[in-house]
Amino acid sequence: MNTLVQIVLGGVLQGSIYALLALGFSLVFRVTGVINLAQGGFCTLGALLVYSMHVDWGMATLPSALIAMLVTTLLAAVVGRVAFVPGLSRLTNSNMLMMTAGVLTMFEGLVLVVWGSQPYALPPFSGERPWKLGSILIQPQGVWVIGVAGIIIVALGWMLMRTRLGQSLRACAENPMAARLVGVNVPRLQLFAFALAGAIGAVAGIVVAPAIALEFDTGRLLTISGFIAVAIGGIASFPGAIAGGLLLGLVNQLGTAYVSSLFSAALSLGLLLIVLIFRPAGLIRSGVVRRADVREEARVWAHVTRISSSNAWRWGGLAVLLALSAPFVLDDGLLGALIITLILFLTLIGQDMLMGYAGQISLGQAGFMALGGYTSSYLITAQDWNAVPAILAGMASSLVASLVLAAVTLRLRGLYMALATMAFGLLVDSCTVGFDDITGGPSGMVGIPSLSVQGFDFDTPARMYFLVLALVVLVLISVAGAMRAGFGRALLAIRTDPLAAAALGVNVVGCKMAAFAISALLASLSGSLYAFHFHFLSPEMVGAPRSLELVSMLIIGGEGTLIGPLFGAALITILPTLFQPLAIFKTLASGALLAGCALYLPQGIFGTLLRLVPQTKGRKPMAREQAA
Amino acid sequence: MSLELRNVSAGYGTGAVLHDISLRVAPGEIVTLIGANGAGKSTLAKTISGLMTPMSGEILWDGVPIHALPTALRLQRGIAHVPEGRQLFAGMRVEENLALGASICDQGRPGAGVLEEALRLFPVLAERMADTAGNFSGGQQQMLAIARGLRASPRLLILDEPSLGLSPKLVAEIFALIRFLRDRGLSILLAEQNARAALAVADRGAVIENGRIVMEGPAAVLLHAPDIAERYLGVGVAATADSGEVTRMAARLRACVWGDAGVAG
Numbered sequence: 001m002n003t004l005v006q007i008v009l010g011g012v013l014q015g016s017i018y019a020l021l022a023l024g025f026s027l028v029f030r031v032t033g034v035i036n037l038a039q040g041g042f043c044t045l046g047a048l049l050v051y052s053m054h055v056d057w058g059m060a061t062l063p064s065a066l067i068a069m070l071v072t073t074l075l076a077a078v079v080g081r082v083a084f085v086p087g088l089s090r091l092t093n094s095n096m097l098m099m100t101a102g103v104l105t106m107f108e109g110l111v112l113v114v115w116g117s118q119p120y121a122l123p124p125f126s127g128e129r130p131w132k133l134g135s136i137l138i139q140p141q142g143v144w145v146i147g148v149a150g151i152i153i154v155a156l157g158w159m160l161m162r163t164r165l166g167q168s169l170r171a172c173a174e175n176p177m178a179a180r181l182v183g184v185n186v187p188r189l190q191l192f193a194f195a196l197a198g199a200i201g202a203v204a205g206i207v208v209a210p211a212i213a214l215e216f217d218t219g220r221l222l223t224i225s226g227f228i229a230v231a232i233g234g235i236a237s238f239p240g241a242i243a244g245g246l247l248l249g250l251v252n253q254l255g256t257a258y259v260s261s262l263f264s265a266a267l268s269l270g271l272l273l274i275v276l277i278f279r280p281a282g283l284i285r286s287g288v289v290r291r292a293d294v295r296e297e298a299r300v301w302a303h304v305t306r307i308s309s310s311n312a313w314r315w316g317g318l319a320v321l322l323a324l325s326a327p328f329v330l331d332d333g334l335l336g337a338l339i340i341t342l343i344l345f346l347t348l349i350g351q352d353m354l355m356g357y358a359g360q361i362s363l364g365q366a367g368f369m370a371l372g373g374y375t376s377s378y379l380i381t382a383q384d385w386n387a388v389p390a391i392l393a394g395m396a397s398s399l400v401a402s403l404v405l406a407a408v409t410l411r412l413r414g415l416y417m418a419l420a421t422m423a424f425g426l427l428v429d430s431c432t433v434g435f436d437d438i439t440g441g442p443s444g445m446v447g448i449p450s451l452s453v454q455g456f457d458f459d460t461p462a463r464m465y466f467l468v469l470a471l472v473v474l475v476l477i478s479v480a481g482a483m484r485a486g487f488g489r490a491l492l493a494i495r496t497d498p499l500a501a502a503a504l505g506v507n508v509v510g511c512k513m514a515a516f517a518i519s520a521l522l523a524s525l526s527g528s529l530y531a532f533h534f535h536f537l538s539p540e541m542v543g544a545p546r547s548l549e550l551v552s553m554l555i556i557g558g559e560g561t562l563i564g565p566l567f568g569a570a571l572i573t574i575l576p577t578l579f580q581p582l583a584i585f586k587t588l589a590s591g592a593l594l595a596g597c598a599l600y601l602p603q604g605i606f607g608t609l610l611r612l613v614p615q616t617k618g619r620k621p622m623a624r625e626q627a628a
Numbered sequence: 629m630s631l632e633l634r635n636v637s638a639g640y641g642t643g644a645v646l647h648d649i650s651l652r653v654a655p656g657e658i659v660t661l662i663g664a665n666g667a668g669k670s671t672l673a674k675t676i677s678g679l680m681t682p683m684s685g686e687i688l689w690d691g692v693p694i695h696a697l698p699t700a701l702r703l704q705r706g707i708a709h710v711p712e713g714r715q716l717f718a719g720m721r722v723e724e725n726l727a728l729g730a731s732i733c734d735q736g737r738p739g740a741g742v743l744e745e746a747l748r749l750f751p752v753l754a755e756r757m758a759d760t761a762g763n764f765s766g767g768q769q770q771m772l773a774i775a776r777g778l779r780a781s782p783r784l785l786i787l788d789e790p791s792l793g794l795s796p797k798l799v800a801e802i803f804a805l806i807r808f809l810r811d812r813g814l815s816i817l818l819a820e821q822n823a824r825a826a827l828a829v830a831d832r833g834a835v836i837e838n839g840r841i842v843m844e845g846p847a848a849v850l851l852h853a854p855d856i857a858e859r860y861l862g863v864g865v866a867a868t869a870d871s872g873e874v875t876r877m878a879a880r881l882r883a884c885v886w887g888d889a890g891v892a893g
Contacts, residue, residue: 167720167724167727167728168728168731170717170719170720170724171717171720171728174717174718174719174720175715175716175717175718177679177711177715178711178715178716178717179717179728180678180679180699180700181677181679181699181703181708181709181711181715181777182703182728182729182731182776182779182780183699183700183703183704183731183780184700184728184731185698185700
């Protein structure tokens with residue numbers, strides 16, 4: 001009995017933090033209609049600022065907490081003023097999502113540059129001696145967490161329901177156009193909501209910091225937890241956010257106590273997937289019409305410049321010739337980076353088809369890489385299979401997983417689709433960590449041999465390079481062909497308006513499933529090649545952060561251009577190799593690139609390059625309308 | 629307080645929807661904009677209230693250019709816009725909707741006090757102050773939308789399709805309200821598809837077609853102009869007008885759907 005109370009208490013404690021995070025999400029979402037993935041970044045920043053002031057400079061906890069909160073809020077206001085609010089009137093929801101992902105990565109990069117990658121632990125505010133309540137032990141920090149969470153929830157609720165400011169905020173949430181008509185300054189309130197969410201994030205980070213080890217990427221974990229909590233509870237309602245947070249905390253703690261700590265994450269992800277499938281709007285629905293529906297319509301209409309078919313062959317041929325000479329001029333380090341770029345590009349071609357053409361946001365593409373990589377590596381190392389059947393088996397497993405995922409998420413669109421795919425990626429993550437007797441657990445799978453087909457070993461970088469290059473060219477030609485034919489047009493139609501597409505006789509379900517399946521197959525193949533190239537595979541190589549990185553590459557390179565992602569992948573993979581001493585700035589730079597591209601280059605680097613090249617007579621760009 | 633538009637063009641993206649609109653609304657006057665669906669009535673309303681900025685031309689309010697001002701400042705100067713489709717804060721209570729309407733409130737204008745009188749016309753709003761606006765019927769929502777607009781004590785009220793989707797009895801009530809508001813000194817710009825009712829209540833009218841004002845004049849004259857009657861009032865030579873063009877279009881449509889065989893057959 002005591003243990004149960006203790007566990008439930010732990011659940012409430014963890015849940016309060018999730019609830020605070022979820023509240024920040026909900027606040028920004030309701031006022032702007034956008035999921036702000038940077039939320040977790042505010043937490044780390046606030047907490048580390050306190051650490052520096054309190055531990056390094058010897059300031060007292062309370063003033064340093066206040067200053068840290070102020071600084072974080074100011075930073076949030078700047079980000080909101082420079083990027084977030086201007087983006088709201090120009091970008092689609094999915095591009096806003098990507099932009100906030102970029103801001104999150106920028107925060108991580110900033111933390112990495114300032115504080116480095118080592119973990120920090122803030123001393124608890126009121127000592128470490130647990131308080132006794134009868135026979136139940138309570139950590140003082142837990143009281144702080146629950147107390148602060150409670151105060152913020154009550155204060156926020158009072159502000160929203162009882163003050164003029166709150167009324168205006170709710171008016172923006174209900175109907176931004178009508179709010180403008182009655183004289184509410186909507187952009188200013190959007191900025192206010194964003195900054196307030198930053199303040200809440202900072203406070204959450206500060207109070208939870210003594211209970212966890214803070215690292216530069218803790219923000220990402222907090223973002224994901226808060227996102228899951230708010231999705232379970234219902235994003236459009238504040239009670240939903242709180243309930244979702246508490247529920248997630250309880251499930252986590254109970255799962256850790258009674259099932260296994262390795263699978264507690266899987267349990268909460270399972271909960272999320274079930275909620276998404278059966279009640280996509282969350283457990284607690286708001287009485288209001290869902291905001292997501294209003295904003296799901298693409299707001300940006302841009303032209304993607306196309307290269308004419310003949311020019312594509314000419315330029316493509318030239319590029320291949322250039323690529324073929326690479327092994328003879330580059331050193332091994334650069335060639336290695338080039339191989340990785342090409343391997344990732346395989347995944348990205350499929351992901352571009354899925355996101356750029358069919359408009360299905362996927363934040364879990366690395367999950368398919370993991371499935372392929374681990375399956376084929378396991379079959380080769382432990383079951384002595386040959387490479388080709390092992391790769392095919394890996395692809396089959398990804399295919400099955402993708403079809404199941406596509407089938408259960410068919411009804412989901414936009415944001416919910418993004419969330420479901422992210423949950424899938426995280427689920428694969430927790431399985432690769434959990435099934436440690438097959439996958440080697442967190443430390444990874446070692447001793448994966450080089451790829452060998454019919455006795456021919458691809459054991460030198462040059463051989464591997466030529467193999468991957470051949471595969472990329474083959475896949476690119478077939479996918480580009482399919483995208484220029486009926487299948488590509490059908491996907492574009494689905495992206496623009498699924499109902500209209502269905503009315504025109506497009507098999508919406510079939511096309512979506514096909515796009516999903518093809519992208520999963522390509523990711524799986526690339527995952528296997530990845531493992532063969534490194535002779536090693538660990539969860540962090542093909543985990544959720546990798547999924548986000550893939551999305552960054554796609555957006556930076558240019559969505560819907562097929563070739564563009566190659567530029568994105570090359571930029572993020574090769575540049576750090578070239579400028580080794582500056583590698584610490586990699587995260588910061590890629591975050592800034594992602595946010596900047598989402599904001600200013602909706603067609604990515606490649607799309608913009610195409611537009612800059614003067615239109616000569618031989619090229620006839622086929623402009624097509626699509627939401628970039 | 630008079631509103632004057634001089635050669636205003638406006639639109640979405642790079643394409644103009646309104647071309648060279650010039651229009652005047654004198655104090656205490658009801659001017660109605662009539663035109664078909666998509667003619668540009670709502671765009672014009674949005675351009676005047678500041679939801680859209682004109683691409684060229686100017687909007688003068690009492691002789692002062694206001695086309696660069698944000699919506700809030702135009703509202704402060706007395707221009708209120710009751711948009712098409714009512715656009716209430718559906719999840720909020722009636723009193724909250726009304727309170728938000730008074731976000732910018734200036735007592736002592738002709739509009740002040742009008743709300744109280746108007747509420748007397750619609751006792752149902754006063755009775756249901758604590759109810760959620762989204763649960764109201766269409767007619768009640770329209771009343772609330774107008775009441776919310778009045779809450780800012782405007783001098784000019786822009787009403788966009790106030791009769792849309794309402795029963796004939798409610799439409800009559802809305803038009804009675806419009807006349808009442810004019811009698812209390814408000815200027816009213818009324819965008820309506822229900823041209824007959826709009827012209828019956830208005831002092832002057834303007835006809836918009838494809839984003840241009842094609843005809844303008846006293847409402848009584850427009851009401852009896854043969855062109856208007858034919859196109860917007862559904863009387864006159866409707867049956868004979870059908871003959872040539874409609875048949876040709878039907879044939880073209882058939883050709884599109886069935887190919888050339890349809891034309892032959």
